[in-house]
Amino acid sequence: MSLHKSTAHFADRCPIRDVLDRLGDRWTTLVLLTLEEGGTLRFSQLKARIEDISQRMLAQTLRRLEQDGLVSRTVHATVPPRVDYTLTPLGQSFMAPVHGLIRWAGDHHEQVRTARQAYVAPVAMAAK
Template sequence: MTLHKSTADFAELCPIRDVLERLGDRWTMLVLFTLDEGGTQRFSTLKARIPDVSQRMLAQTLRRLEQDGLVVRTAYATVPPRVEYALTPLGTSFMDPMRQLVHWAAQHHEQVRTARQAYRPVQAAAPL
């Protein structure tokens, strides 16, 4: 019998942790915003619009978003093969709350940066 649950166990039991862990990673929000702004897009277009993401990370992010039902991947049997990505209705439903979060971040960015610069950690008392 183990007394400690793994992080995965807590994520499964906690919807906030489970969903936000995925949506809050470094690239997910950028990919979702890019798809929201540009509609259905090919991988190369997404890569060009998010130039600092590696191909591998973009592919992993798109795969996870597809797994979570936020993005749909459509492959066309053409030569060369063509693959497009688009938001699903679930993905689209996330955009309004996400825009609110981005708006809050833009409004308060300077305050957060100022607080970070002013922060001084409390020093532990020295032993006698």
């Protein structure tokens, strides 16, 4: 087996990569936070609370979260059909680390912004 195949196999099985690739995108955390705050919500309620997400992206994000077991989808036999989304126990367990990350970002945001500005200045000067 070549090193490349071995490394690729590890990447496929690495829990950190697997989970963060799925949960570290732009919309996933917002959807999870919205469900945590709002409890059980319909698609239209989620869309209204996350104004800048497209319907397509919301649908894709919810599908992935359902596939990963973090969100449950309940279809009610009404006309028109009513679909509710809620966090599963697994989804609720994910929120503690998310809140830790949010706290860290809030506590260190200015430091990160300052570091970015300090980094950009020398790079821009070197390009001239």
